[in-house]
Amino acid sequence: MEKLDMRQLYMYFAWVVSLVATLGSLYFSEIKGFIPCELCWYQRIAMYPLALILGVATFKQEFTIKKYVLPIAIIGWCISLYHYLEQKVPGFAPLKPCVGGVPCNAEYINWLGFITIPFLAFTAFTLIIIFMLLMKSNKK
Numbered sequence: 134m135e136k137l138d139m140r141q142l143y144m145y146f147a148w149v150v151s152l153v154a155t156l157g158s159l160y161f162s163e164i165k166g167f168i169p170c171e172l173c174w175y176q177r178i179a180m181y182p183l184a185l186i187l188g189v190a191t192f193k194q195e196f197t198i199k200k201y202v203l204p205i206a207i208i209g210w211c212i213s214l215y216h217y218l219e220q221k222v223p224g225f226a227p228l229k230p231c232v233g234g235v236p237c238n239a240e241y242i243n244w245l246g247f248i249t250i251p252f253l254a255f256t257a258f259t260l261i262i263i264f265m266l267l268m269k270s271n272k273k
Contacts, residue, residue: 140196140268147202147264148187154257155184161241161250170235172216176254179209183261199265206265210258216251 158177161167169177183205190198218225220238240249 138194141191141194143264143267144187144191144196144198147261148184148191150257150260150264151180151183151187154180154254157253158250165241167241167250168235170237170239172212172219172237173250173254175212176209176216176251179205179212180254180257183209187261196268199268203262203265206258206261210255210262213251213255213258217249217255220249220251221247 158169158173158180162169183202186198186202186205189195190202216237220240243249
């Protein structure tokens with residue numbers, strides 16, 4: 134029996150998280166009919182490629198992918214944190230007001246009083262970042 138490489142497992146978990154987040158955002162927009170705001174689009178721009186990149190890297194066992202995934206995930210994390218703060222912190226003024234369409238402080242879902250779509254994205258980006266940081270290089 135081969136020894137389990139934890140890096141492979143962490144990369145697989147990161148891929149599953151990105152895949153669930155991607156499918157979840159498509160469910161909310163295409164099935165539930167929620168129109169994404171501008172900040173939601175930026176979060177999607179960061180998340181969707183991660184599902185593809187991490188999927189290919191997982192099955193090819195490309196452990197160097199961390200240096201490509203981390204910057205994208207950190208940018209998405211920052212956007213989702215800002216978006217969540219805009220929704221939940223009273224008086225947190227947006228840097229750029231919404232011009233048209235759906236306002237960025239709108240809450241389509243509000244489970245348990247704090248779980249919104251940006252919170253779900255924030256959680257997904259956080260998990261991906263953690264899994265990437267846990268992937269230590271295998272230098273001997």
